Every structure is written in C-alpha cells, then in structure tokens.
Amino acid sequence: MKIVVCMKRVPDTEAKIKIDASGKAIETTGFEFVPNPFDEYAVEEAVKLKEKIAGSEVVVLTVGPKDSAVQMRKLLSMGADRGILLVADTTNMDAYATARLLADALKTIERDIIFMGKLAVDTCDFAVGAQVAQMLGLPVVTQIVKFSESGGKVVCEREVEGGKEVVEVALPAIFTAEKGLNEPRYPKLPDIMKAKKKPLEERAVTVPPSKVTILKIDYPPSRPPGKIVGAGVEAAPTLVNLLKNEAKLI
C-alpha cells in the first residue's frame, strides 16, 4: 500500500499568538513550531496500516519553508519512510494555493491512500482535504474517527452533528483525521536517530496567487474584566438572580 500523509507545521497550540508590526501576520518567534496536531493522527493511522500490509510505504508531503524539515522529521520518527518538502513561503498562502500545490505534487507520487489532518489549527479553513480530492477526482471522507481497509475498499466512521456516519469508498481516496482516530505514538530515541537519516527531498515550487488575502489581523474582541460574584454555595442564589435580572438569560 502506498500511503501519503500531508502535513503542515503550525505554532504549538499552547503558544500565545503575537501580531507582528505589519498587522497582517503573526510573529514567528517565541514559540515552537509543531506538526499540526491532527496530522499526527493521520501519520499514526498511516503507519498502523503500513505495519499491517507488507511492502507498504508512507511518504510525508508538506508545503512550507525549509525549516519545516524539523516537523517532517518528527513524523518520520513516528514511522513514515521518507519526506517530500515543497519549499515555499507560506505566510500569505490561502487554502486554494496550498491545495493546488499538494494536488500537483500528488500527481507525481504513487499513492493508494492519502491521509491528512481534518484542519490546520492555524488557518482553520477546513478546506484542503476536500479541495485536493476534487482537484484529483478522488473520493474523500473528512474527520474520520475509525478506519478499516480491506481489498481496496475502506469503511470509515466520521462524527457529524447529532451522530455518526459510516462511509465506504474505493481506493485511491483521501481521508482527513479527527482526534479520537487513534493514539499517536511517542517516538523513542532510536526512532528519532533513525529518522535523521531517512530521505527528505526538497522540491522548488511556484506558489499560485491566493484567492483570499488578509487585510489585517486582530486579537479577539476584549471581554469586560472577569467578576467574582461570590464563594461557595451561598453564591448560587446570587448567580441565579444575576442570570435572571442582569443578564436576562433565564
């Protein structure tokens, strides 16, 4: 089975975001970049499948600056075999440009299954999986929490509002991973050492113009300062009174 995992590097989710002097981007220092958390579920599922089916290969594909190699090595240490890095300045790239570059690269890579995260936690557009699928004419199932392959068919489950859907597709196909799909492994030191020697190919690409451009970035609208209205059980009637007469919510 030939498996490709698409990855994006993002700021650590615990990081505070600082808007830079231009007001149109965030500062890229003062925190660590990590693989997008949802991409870790994607690579885990890919490696699990590789371990099950002899002769499988897992390729990690990313678009990003050269430094993205660091986050790619992390996924290689989790068991992926090699990496392809499409070198590009992604600062102002939108979902369309990202999907276009990934789709074009995927045309050159042998693949039965493409896994990626359900969204990138930085740009939050939820779009690239479905986009790449339409660009390549492939089936796609998004935000899957269960995956099982047999004889060129995949049955998976995904969470939707009010329940879940069981969806079947024929390979090749794209799947985007939701939290809960699996428990991503922690690479051990020998895996990390081994990953350093795994092949990582850099490819130069031309970034297509973005369809969406950022005019400005703001911090979230500020909230009034927090107010403590009481302590312990005695505060319960006070709260109910405030919810009823001040907030008028009940």
Next chain:
Amino acid sequence: MAQDILVYCEQNNGAFRKAGLEALRKASEVAAQLGGTAIAVVIGSGASAIAAKTGEYGAAKALVIENDALKNFSISAYGAALAAAAKKVSPAAIFLPATTQGKDLGGALGALLEAGIAADCTAIKVEGGKLIVTKPIYAGKAYATVQFECSPAILSLRPNVFPAGGPDAGKTAAIEKMDVAVTARETVKEVVATGGGKKELTEADVIVSGGRGMKGPENYGMLEELAALLNAAVGASRSAVDAGWRPHSDQVGQTGKTVSPKLYIACGISGAIQHLAGMRTSKCIVAINKDKDAPIFQIADYGIVGDLFEVVPALTTELKKVL
C-alpha cells in the same frame, strides 16, 4: 455581474438546520447591500417539500436539487450539485453554514469553482461593493479580516453568531427545480443518531462544560442534570477528553469545537489558552472553580470560587425554583 448570493440551506429529512437559516438571513441582508438577492439551494430527500419556506428567512428564490445520488450527503455529489447551481446563477458569493457539511462543501467548491474560501466567519460587511469578512485563525486566538480576489467568494458562517430571525409569515420563495446529473464517489452505508436527542454543542444556546475538576466520568451526571434544566448541551475540556472521561465530540477548544452560546457555564475548568480560544465568544460566561487564581475567572462574567461538587447541585436547586 450578478450580485446575488447563493446559500446552501442544509436540511435533513425535511427539516432545515438552524445554522443554514442563519446563513440565509445574513445572505439576504448582504445581498440587498450588493444590489442582489439571496437564492437558497436545497438539496436531498425532502427538499422540494420545504424549499418554499426559505422565503420566510429571506430567500427570493429556491433552487431544488433532488435525485438518487443525493439521497445521503457526500462531498463529491453535493459539491457537484452546488457547483452546478453556482454556474447557473453566477453569484457574487456562496454562503454556507459552518457545519460539518458546510465546511466539507466549502473545500469542494473552492476546488470546483477555483475560488477562495473563508471558514467559520464571525463578521461580514460590504465595503465599496466588495465583501470583507472576519474569521478566526489559531482557533480564535486571533481574527483575520480578509477579502476575496476571486468570484464567487465562498464563506461559511459560524453557527449561533448571526441571528436567523423570522419566520416572516406569508413569505415564500419561488421554487425552481434543477436537474443535475451527479455521481457520489463516497457511499454512506449508515447514519447512526446519538441516543437521547443529545444536543449539538455548536448550535446550543446554553452549554454546561466540565474539566479536570470533575475528577472522573462518574461525576458528569451532575452536569447532565443542570444541562437538562437549562436545555443545554454538555461540553468538556481537553484534559477531561484526554483522560477518557468524555467523548472527543464533546471537546471545546483549539483541537475540539469552537462555540458561541448565549451562556457558557464552565465547571472545574481552569481556562487553558486553547480552551479559552474555543469559547471566548460566548455571550455570557459563568465559571465555577475552587482556585480563585484560575485564568477562567479573568474572562468570566460571573465567577464563583468554590467546590463545584457543592456549588453545582446548589445552583441546580436554585434554578429549579425559578424555572
């Protein structure tokens, strides 16, 4: 160029999803500013029976697309159907609810129409005849204001942010049936509804949420009881989900759901930055926590310092007196 806005009015077996009606209402307001109208697209089984009702939420016209390939939702078939509607109408923009389906379709349409997409928008305005929209980035740690360099502009609207208003009694949309040949590359084998009419977090007006302070899965019954009283959905913090106490579908925060209810009651949640990102647009935040220095108190409209195992039952008792 046409200044109409096409709106995906998500429906399930003849019932509209609220978030789709919210998108429709906003679209009718924005389209009026652009000098156009809102055109609803209703797809799937039961669509034709309810399509005229989109008029009650601002649609001038409703396009109905119904066939066997569209019986269940699939990205490929629904995406192609919506793209066909877009090609027919040449709208200035396509509005989608930021639901699971709406987000899926945003991506699909982006590719099929070679257009840009902004997901989960929280503000939309018209400046100089162009759409300017605001959307969360970094899961709500910041907001980007963006414009589109393409037509149509594709955007999904965060549920619970734009009021649906209405229904405007007596207004109906003119129905036009569209014949679109589509094939689904994905087959839905089964749809399993969550038991007990569980409320969807992103659409709930009230959310009662529990974190690490709940100490274990067995204690959530207390929150369920409070939630039932308030007709609320029950949420959880990442630590509660990572501990296996609650399913991931209940998680609020950067790797979970982003919510904007009218009332958010955080119980035993300290307020990690990735949690606050997912709920800080709630209109009113109540926090119950025994640590008076917990970050959640900095954004709570009403904070109670105390043991949630005492305060939550007391709150339930007090609420029963007035509800």
